[in-house]
Amino acid sequence: MLLLASSLAGSARAQEVYTFETLGPGLKAGRFVLHPSIGYEYTYDDNILFMSTDLPGSEPISSGVNVLRARFLAELPLGDSRFRLIYSPFYRTYTNDRFVPEDQINQVVGVEGIYHQSGRLMLAFRDDYANGTLSLQEQTARNGVPFGLGHYEIHNPRAEIGVSFGLRQGFSLLPGYSRSDFSGLISGFGRPVDYGYTTQSIEGRYNYKHSAPTTVYAYSLLERTLQTLSDSPDVTIRQNTVGLGLVRTANAAVVTQVSLGYETMQFTGGAGPDFSGPVAEGNVIWQAGRLARIDLSFLRRPYASIYIDSNYYLATAAQLRWVRQLRRSSYLDVGAAIQQNDFAPSEGVGRKERLIRLEAGVGHEFLKNLRGYVGFNVEERESNVLQMSGGVGADPFNYQLHRFIFRIETGWM
16 A cells, blocks of 8 residues: 555656655664665657747757756654655756756755644744756646746745644744746747746634544635846835635545635736635545545635736646556556636736646656656647737647656655
């Protein structure tokens, strides 16, 4: 069952850099538990720059990507508390000579601490820092634009303070900060783009344990974001969200987490209308017997747009993943996702984009500390935007790509 439970960590989401989660026992060194591991990943992408397949004369460029990654995770258990430190450098090269990453060595550093998980007062913190050359896939989900290579630097500290009032009630305060800077990215039109986000947030949450398997909560979230974009004025974004949520476990086989709320986004310095409306997010995990697992998630939420003629876009997404254990040491992983992005324009007809992704793969545990994965995924994106080229209307945001993935990892993961 461990192989099935951990299979999502080795799925076709090849761009996942690291995780604090552990898949098995580590090496004991005094009071510490160590999880050192190393892995190699090869990806072949037939449209590495997400170039439009609709524009006349546009020819997608293919390339293989080699990634050699190490991960060192140290954990210090302290009763019902713990402290974790992670360092994960990785080396990335491209088989196509046209791509020379600015930073072949990428680095990820993280710390995590939890104090008194079961006490009346719970304190937790986590801080992630990463820099290097941006991989292509990592920026398509949250900004509405596909990009090529570029330098990135991300810093994201956050904390949680939880207080319990008896057996049923509790309150949590979650302050957070994040800063993301991206430079030298090449857009689908061949232009370099620099942009960044700095966000300060604080969330308050009231929790009520209705029954042993069910917890309901009410939350209020305040966020302030500064968006910077090359050759454009800065934009200040104020977001306020209030809502209700539910977490429920039924017979340890179905885990449901759903939140519904109302959000407002106000923009200073941007173009186009502000946003106000309902938002929703949910995830259902169903352990279908001993050998299968189904994961269904959905999302409806606005995100800031880096297009100068639109303040935001509303993303509506759904994803389904099915994992089936094959024999004792292998598993099959199949997934599908669809995302619709509706942009709010300053004038005229708004851009609408649809992204569809299908993926499948097989993982195998060769030895206790050696596992591999082979996968394939297909991605297609289209929009209602037409650009005249050679007297013919073409969609500059339409692209298709096919990606092959091979990964092998060894160590105490």
